[in-house]
Amino acid sequence: MWNVRAVVERFPLDLGTADPAEVIDAFTTGKNPMRARPLIVSTSGRLMLPHPALNVIAVRENLEEHLKTSQSVWDQYSKHRGDLLESRTHDALNRVLPGxxxxxxxxxxxxxxxxxxxxxxxxxxxxxxxxxxxxxxxxxxxxxxxxxxxxxxxxxxxxxxxxxxxxxxxxxxxxxxxxxxxxxxxxxxxxxxxxxxxxxxxxxxxxxxxxxxxxxxxxxxxxxxxxxxxxxxxxxxxxxxxxxxxxx
Structure with missing residues (x-):
């Protein structure tokens, strides 16, 4: 139960301080409030995820935002991301350039x-x-x-x-x-x-x-x-x- 609550608290959509016109204006200029926080939470605690395609982007952006609070951790993450890209690039080229x-x-x-x-x-x-x-x-x-x-x-x-x-x-x-x-x-x-x-x-x-x-x-x-x-x-x-x- 604690894990579920932690996830909900990390990804809730908060539009309490914005009126509909402000939300629409932000959305049309590329500022989608649901990109990083896609969970809609009702006052009774019920949850709704409007579209599952928002999951990966929200998780990545939230986790990266959290990792940046520690420079050493962020450096480790950045190195891992770079190493992963190099490895996948090698594998892709190796398939098309045998020998x-x-x-x-x-x-x-x-x-x-x-x-x-x-x-x-x-x-x-x-x-x-x-x-x-x-x-x-x-x-x-x-x-x-x-x-x-x-x-x-x-x-x-x-x-x-x-x-x-x-x-x-x-x-x-x-x-x-x-x-x-x-x-x-x-x-x-x-x-x-x-x-x-x-x-x-x-x-x-x-x-x-x-x-x-x-x-x-x-x-x-x-x-x-x-x-x-x-x-x-x-x-x-x-x-x-x-x-x-x-x-x-």
Whole structure:
């Protein structure tokens, strides 16, 4: 009985301080009062859930609101959400790219300043950044960046301008990160991956005999990778001008 009462107290719809006109105006601008608190409770204690489709959204938003009251707990939750997205992305791509080699949630090095960039020696780079997925199949390399980012309340409520703003921000960030990795591979002929020294997997996939093979010496005259993207059909071979970046 206590558990039922706790749920009811967490999700009740409270319209006691609003008149019907205010509720309708809020609803038409994307502020649905039932999105986070969908339970209608009568004065006698009887309950009604107008539509079961409201359940998942209400539970998620309420729990996230509660988790944010503790920064350490919220950080754990955010990490779990990101890890889950990376795992499901890997599984989805693995189904459609059998035989491909995956690197997931890895770190690689970039030049930290102009001096390191001038040396063009990845062994001397000191800026460590994260990559979500690098998939190599034959001589085709695919970069995927995950974004476990929630849309704002206004965007979820259907406000198109805010939805456009949120999506633009999310997609732009992913494109910048995937483009950064693409540029590093083009510039250096590969990536220096943390704990692997020099990795040639993204460049000479045809000549690498083992899925886990890597080397500490840079390949001579590597074959440039090809990149699939929405504007590349057939895929474009680098170096060259490709108008797209494969990311998500």
């Amino acid at each position: 491909a080699r995956f690197r997931d949630a890895f770190e690689y090095y970039l030049p930290a300043n102009a001096q390191e960039a001038e040396t063009a020696d990845p062994a001397k780079y000191t800026k460590r950044v994260e990559g979500d997925h690098l998939i190599v199949l034959d001589d085709v390399a695919i970069i995927v960046e995950d974004k476990a980012v929630a849309l704002s309340t206004l965007a979820r409520g259907g406000k198109t301008t805010r939805l456009r703003t949120d999506l633009t921000r999310i997609i732009t960030k992913a494109a910048e990160q995937s483009g950064r990795m693409r540029d590093a591979i083009q510039r250096d002929g590969g990536l220096r991956i943390e704990d692997e020294d020099w990795s040639i997997s993204a460049i000479s996939a045809r000549s690498t005999p083992s899925p886990s093979a890597s080397t500490t010496s840079r390949p001579s005259s590597p074959r440039p990778p090809r990149w699939y993207g929405p504007a590349c059909s057939p895929p474009t071979t680098f170096p060259g001008q490709c108008p797209c970046t494969t990311s998500s």
